[in-house]
Amino acid sequence: SQQGEEDPQALSIQEGENATMNCSYKTSINNLQWYRQNSGRGLVHLILIRSNEREKHSGRLRVTLDTSKKSSSLLITASRAADTASYFCATGVYSGGGADGLTFGKGTHLIIQP
Amino acid sequence: SAVISQKPSRDICQRGTSLTIQCQVDSQVTMMFWYRQQPGQSLTLIATANQGSEATYESGFVIDKFPISRPNLTFSTLTVSNMSPEDSSIYLCSVGRGVASTDTQYFGPGTRLTVL
Secondary structure, eight states, rough: OOOOEEEOOOEEEESSSSEEEEEEEEOOOOOEEEEEEEETOOOOEEEEEEEOOOEOOOOEEEEEEEEETEEEEEEEEEEOOOOOOEEEEEEEOOOOOSOOOOOEEEOOEEEEOO | OOOEEEEEEEEEEEOOOEEEEEEESSSOOHHHHHHETTTTTTEEEEEETTTTSSSSSTTOEEEEOEEOOOOOOEEEEEOOOOGGGGGOOEEEEEEEEEEEGGGGEOOOOOEEEOOO
16 A cells, blocks of 8 residues: 655746655655656656665755654755656565565656746 | 566557566566556555565455566566456566665566556
């Protein structure tokens, strides 16, 4: 069952502005991953943050994780038209036999206006 | 990272037929997963496929409807059986290396299935 909830569900901003997306989840996790999907195609992995990490950066991306609030945020700085896509958070749990499949949030559809 | 290919990339099928989707990885991986993405929705895990053992299905998915094979460490198939229009979705495979805290999962390009 899905445990992630993203907000907002849709976000439209001007090129050059920053975009922030939030994700909440319900159970304990080992890691949280963010993915991008363009127009119903395959998912592109953006960043993984482990449960013992609080913040991680990759280029124009900044991810935070607050395990006490069971929430994460993805910040995209200096947005570009090419950032237009759907963004999903996904939580990973380790059950003892190996990493389980991911549980995905509902996603945020981001539109960058030129 | 891993390079993952899926065949077919898309298909249009008739109600009552079956379709087998192939997933090929460029390196050996422990864990392979199959997901479904219904139109306008997020991804839902169908099953976990480990080589040498039976696939493990999530609640709401059964082997008779979605049989899975995992003959080796680089390949898996998912069959969508006795299809109905409700099966119209994108089906994606993903791979992971099973190291829990740092296990990045990489996804194939997906198979877009339309059932008429």
